[in-house]
Amino acid sequence: MKKVFKKLLAITLVAMITISAVGCGKEENALTKIKDAGKIVVGTSPDYPPFEFLISEDGKSKIVGADIDLAQKIADKIGVKLEIKSMDFDSLLPALQSGKVDMVITGMTPDETRKKAVDFSDIYFKGVNGVLVKEENVDKIKSEDDLKKVNLGVQKGSTQETYVKDKLKIEKYKALKAVPNLVMDLKSGKIDAIVLNDKVAKINEGKYDNVKLVKDLKLTGGGDEEAMAIAVKKGDNKELLKLMNEEIKELQSSGEYDKILSNAVEEVSKAKQ
Numbered sequence: 417m418k419k420v421f422k423k424l425l426a427i428t429l430v431a432m433i434t435i436s437a438v439g440c441g442k443e444e445n446a447l448t449k450i451k452d453a454g455k456i457v458v459g460t461s462p463d464y465p466p467f468e469f470l471i472s473e474d475g476k477s478k479i480v481g482a483d484i485d486l487a488q489k490i491a492d493k494i495g496v497k498l499e500i501k502s503m504d505f506d507s508l509l510p511a512l513q514s515g516k517v518d519m520v521i522t523g524m525t526p527d528e529t530r531k532k533a534v535d536f537s538d539i540y541f542k543g544v545n546g547v548l549v550k551e552e553n554v555d556k557i558k559s560e561d562d563l564k565k566v567n568l569g570v571q572k573g574s575t576q577e578t579y580v581k582d583k584l585k586i587e588k589y590k591a592l593k594a595v596p597n598l599v600m601d602l603k604s605g606k607i608d609a610i611v612l613n614d615k616v617a618k619i620n621e622g623k624y625d626n627v628k629l630v631k632d633l634k635l636t637g638g639g640d641e642e643a644m645a646i647a648v649k650k651g652d653n654k655e656l657l658k659l660m661n662e663e664i665k666e667l668q669s670s671g672e673y674d675k676i677l678s679n680a681v682e683e684v685s686k687a688k689q
């Protein structure tokens with residue numbers, strides 16, 4: 417009897433240890449995983465200058481921009497290398513959820529739908545949206561209502577798409593994977609206007625002769641604001657997020673983030689020459 421009891425106790429103990437070990441394994445600490453790998457992988461859609469864009473260096477294309485500098489600062493703070501993965505904007509969150517990337521930095525707005533799927537850092541930049549049109553149409557768009565009368569273009573899966581669909585209640589619009597494709601369609605007259613970040617719009621205005629950012633246009637209901645934060649996979653990410661938020665705070669209070677951003681704007685204009 418005693419022997420049987422001892423055996424049972426042993427089996428129970430082994431089972432308990434196994435269960436708790438499996439339990440721990442499921443909740444892998446995101447920061448430990450990154451440290452063990454010696455690198456942090458960032459996913460980005462490099463079509464949004466000055467935040468992320470491509471330049472050519474020694475005949476090769478390179479991803480640069482304010483978001484990439486921010487990613488590098490975070491990698492440095494953790495003490496690991498930074499690896500950048502370029503993807504279409506609408507593939508980034510699925511890649512984060514499946515563990516292909518450790519974080520997404522791509523001018524992403526932490527909206528309520530996304531917050532259900534992933535976690536976000538504090539906001540590192542608060543921008544506004546603007547409307548880019550062909551020069552000859554610049555006087556045709558004076559209000560949000562005017563937007564309903566033209567062929568609109570937005571980036572697929574963006575908060576600008578949500579604004580056009582849910583706030584303006586426009587059913588027919590063009591959603592493309594990358595911003596440069598939208599600008600090409602604008603230039604060729606396939607679309608009349610693009611809703612996007614106003615800094616990105618200004619850069620495109622400077623890049624092409626016949627596209628213009630509409631001035632003094634009041635957008636509402638999420639159309640006016642474009643906050644940006646870093647996305648990470650849900651799970652045991654508290655330490656990783658804490659570290660990211662510390663870095664964001666430091667960069668902001670020291671004024672370094674503003675410098676990063678203005679350097680990126682300068683880099684765009686250099687790349688153009």
Ligand code: ARG
Nearest residue numbers: 461464522523524525574575
């Ligand atoms: N802020 C918008 C969003 O989160 C647009 C971001 C676009 N970013 C980019 N790299 N193209 O949906």
